[in-house]
Amino acid sequence: xxxxxxxxxxxxxxxxxxxxxxxxxxxxxxxxxxxxxxxxxxxxxxxxxxxxxxxxxxxxxxxxxxxxxxxxxxxxxxxxxxxxxxxxxxxxxxxxxxxxxxxxxxxxxxxxxxxxxxxxxxxxxxxxxxxxxxxxxxxxxxxxxxxxxxxxxxxxxxxxxxxxxxxxxxxxxxxxxxxxxxxxxxxxxxxxxxxxxx
Numbered sequence: 001x002x003x004x005x006x007x008x009x010x011x012x013x014x015x016x017x018x019x020x021x022x023x024x025x026x027x028x029x030x031x032x033x034x035x036x037x038x039x040x041x042x043x044x045x046x047x048x049x050x051x052x053x054x055x056x057x058x059x060x061x062x063x064x065x066x067x068x069x070x071x072x073x074x075x076x077x078x079x080x081x082x083x084x085x086x087x088x089x090x091x092x093x094x095x096x097x098x099x100x101x102x103x104x105x106x107x108x109x110x111x112x113x114x115x116x117x118x119x120x121x122x123x124x125x126x127x128x129x130x131x132x133x134x135x136x137x138x139x140x141x142x143x144x145x146x147x148x149x150x151x152x153x154x155x156x157x158x159x160x161x162x163x164x165x166x167x168x169x170x171x172x173x174x175x176x177x178x179x180x181x182x183x184x185x186x187x188x189x190x191x192x193x194x195x196x197x198x
Contacts, residue, residue, distance in 0.1 A: 015136065042098055043111070045080040048074075055070050114126065
């Protein structure tokens with residue numbers, strides 16, 4: 001868990017230092033960048049519950065508590081791609097454009113690597129991916145939404161991934177810290193082969 005906390009500490013300053021985030025905090029957000037973000041979010045969000053379910057299936061016998069957690073979280077993640085699609089509709093982006101758009105290479109690589117981790121490598125590694133993504137929502141998401149509401153137009157409530165974001169969606173990384181106690185010890189059994197300590 002300490003490693004994940006360190007990654008989280010590194011991610012926020014790096015994200016805050018990007019051109020897009022700096023523009024938002026300066027009160028000059030780039031709507032095209034937000035549209036690109038939502039198109040990529042639409043792409044990866046449709047796969048998130050699927051890879052969690054794949055990982056859960058592989059953990060059923062060896063880590064049943066984690067399997068239950070992953071299945072529960074997969075259920076919570078279903079439909080999030082629709083949130084992105086709704087936000088894109090609000091921004092007058094044609095649904096056909098969204099559905100035929102290709103993700104940026106890094107997004108496609110993330111989806112591919114998560115399928116590999118969940119289905120072939122160490123499915124417990126998926127937890128780290130989930131934690132970092134949720135932490136980005138916790139840390140940066142709150143700042144972005146707060147800033148956009150202060151500096152943006154009256155309809156800046158549209159800036160936020162999902163209908164009730166951030167009020168309901170930003171605290172999941174904190175809840176993940178209390179997830180099953182497999183994070184702070186070396187994992188026994190075949191799934192720990194080559195995985196070291198999470």
